[in-house]
Amino acid sequence: MSEHYQLRVNGESRPVNDAWLGESLLYVLRERLGLAGTKNACEQGECGSCSVLIDDVLVCSCLVLAASAMDREISTVESLAPDGDLSDVQRAFVEAGAVQCGFCTPGLIMAVHDLLDQKPSPSDLEVREAISGNLCRCTGYVRIFDAVQRVAAEREE
Secondary structure, eight states: OOEEEEEEETTEEEEEEEEOTTOBHHHIIIIISOOTTSOOSOSSSSSOTTEEEETTEEEEGGGSBGGGGTTSEEEOGGGGOTTSSOOHHHHHHHHHTOOSSOSSHHHHHHHHHHHHHHOSSOOHHHHHHHHTTOOOSSSOSHHHHHHHHHHHHHHHO
């Protein structure tokens, strides 16, 4: 049975048509709404590549039923730079060489934005904890830590 409902994504109400109520938020974002920034890798909440914010809480969108997110504010990586410019975190990732294949990057960027919005000057342990749910097979994380520290220093100035 097909359902129709609305999701509030990146500040605007978006219709979801002809959907099955058991579809994950990840599937709906990518396949029904065309927001391809949220990546699909493990579909088990293990890799973090599908991380989004729901009501300012970082979640793996593969583990959330899209229909359960009705009447909530969903923010994807596309919301971070709506005018096409890079956010400070995105720019720091590029400058630090923390973007390799790019598959984990959107989830990491969402996690880092979330961290820095809550803790403007995080310790190394807090950074490790914040990105612990994100797997990266290319960078070895050193460049990611560098990017986080760059943004923290910029924001402090």
